[in-house]
Amino acid sequence: MTQSPSARAAPGEATTQGNASATIVEPISVTAIDDLNFGKIAAAAPDGDGSVTIDPASNSASYSGSAKPACSASSCGTSPALFAVSGAKGRAYEITVPQSISVQPMRGAGSALTVSDLLPVSENRPERPYIGQLNTAGMDRVRVGGTLIVPGGTPAGSYRAEVPLVVSYN
Amino acid sequence: MSSRIFAQFLAVLALCVSQPASADQPDLRIVSESDLRFGSFAVLDRGYREVSAAGSVQSAGIFSVTNGDTGPARFTITYDRGNNGRRNLDLILHVVLSPAPVVTSGGIVARLSSYQTDLPGASRVAAGQIFEIAMPNCRTRICEKTFYVGGRLDIERNFGGARITVPIPIDVTLASVN
Numbered sequence: 001m002t003q004s005p006s007a008r009a010a011p012g013e014a015t016t017q018g019n020a021s022a023t024i025v026e027p028i029s030v031t032a033i034d035d036l037n038f039g040k041i042a043a044a045a046p047d048g049d050g051s052v053t054i055d056p057a058s059n060s061a062s063y064s065g066s067a068k069p070a071c072s073a074s075s076c077g078t079s080p081a082l083f084a085v086s087g088a089k090g091r092a093y094e095i096t097v098p099q100s101i102s103v104q105p106m107r108g109a110g111s112a113l114t115v116s117d118l119l120p121v122s123e124n125r126p127e128r129p130y131i132g133q134l135n136t137a138g139m140d141r142v143r144v145g146g147t148l149i150v151p152g153g154t155p156a157g158s159y160r161a162e163v164p165l166v167v168s169y170n
Numbered sequence: 171m172s173s174r175i176f177a178q179f180l181a182v183l184a185l186c187v188s189q190p191a192s193a194d195q196p197d198l199r200i201v202s203e204s205d206l207r208f209g210s211f212a213v214l215d216r217g218y219r220e221v222s223a224a225g226s227v228q229s230a231g232i233f234s235v236t237n238g239d240t241g242p243a244r245f246t247i248t249y250d251r252g253n254n255g256r257r258n259l260d261l262i263l264h265v266v267l268s269p270a271p272v273v274t275s276g277g278i279v280a281r282l283s284s285y286q287t288d289l290p291g292a293s294r295v296a297a298g299q300i301f302e303i304a305m306p307n308c309r310t311r312i313c314e315k316t317f318y319v320g321g322r323l324d325i326e327r328n329f330g331g332a333r334i335t336v337p338i339p340i341d342v343t344l345a346s347v348n
Contacts, residue, residue, distance in 0.1 A: 015200065015339070016245070017202065020270070020337075021205050021333070025331045
């Protein structure tokens with residue numbers, strides 16, 4: 001039996017370096033700063049429904065139906081909810097809010113009211129609701145508006161609800 | 171003129187015939203074909219992700235940011251016998267995955283451990299441990315063996331984020347040829 005020279009060659013050695021890679025992203029966080037405030041409202045007619053809408057882009061309030069502002073324009077104190085968002089620099093993220101929330105009376109009798117059409121708008125990316133964009137410092141602010149439905153015959157009182165907001169990288 | 175050319179041709183031919191047949195030396199190589207990819211994720215303070223040699227992923231303390239960007243490393247060992255002989259060779263190779271260094275980038279500290287492979291008898295290997303790869307029935311000049319390596323990446327996050335690259339040193343030695 002013969003052997004070729006390569007079969008008897010001294011054992012060879014070889015080396016290389018692979019890599020393991022990962023991208024660690026700073027967690028995204030959100031902090032509530034201001035409440036969504038529909039201000040003081042007068043339900044003008046007992047039998048007619050009305051509504052108040054807060055526009056998160058312009059911060060303005062608009063009234064329809066039986067709902068009227070019970071204050072001067074400067075003293076109503078209407079405002080969209082405001083949240084501060086921080087995370088990885090330059091990353092886009094999704095904003096999730098419920099479609100509607102129930103608003104409970106704080107004092108006195110009365111039924112719960114409904115806030116519908118909750119709309120979140122990012123300061124850094126106002127053209128696309130529900131999408132935010134962290135700036136080069138990893139910061140953004142989100143305003144949330146909505147429409148408060150005021151049924152006819154709603155008793156006077158203060159109403160309050162929590163507005164949940166969830167942010168996540170997309 | 172023509173007889174001189176014929177003479178030169180004979181001389182060259184004689185030179186070629188007088189030299190012994192040459193063969194290259196056997197050559198062993200290992201090539202990294204793809205990285206061990208742990209993907210993109212967020213970590214509050216500490217967590218880990220483990221990618222198996224088959225590509226399955228387990229995580230704790232982290233939040234996935236993207237999907238489908240994970241996978242095991244792939245290495246290919248090539249043995250070139252150096253000639254075109256057709257004798258059947260059974261190769262035994264010894265492979266060592268060395269300890270990976272701890273990598274720090276900004277507020278991120280990354281540790282790679284718990285190597286895994288898809289090789290029989292070496293599903294889990296410690297850093298520095300020798301494991302064996304068999305390449306039986308090598309009948310061609312060049313024979314190859316590709317294998318996959320997984321591992322576990324532990325992350326400590328003090329602040330911020332980072333793109334982390336941890337080297338995986340790997341050595342292979344031809345232990346026997348029969």
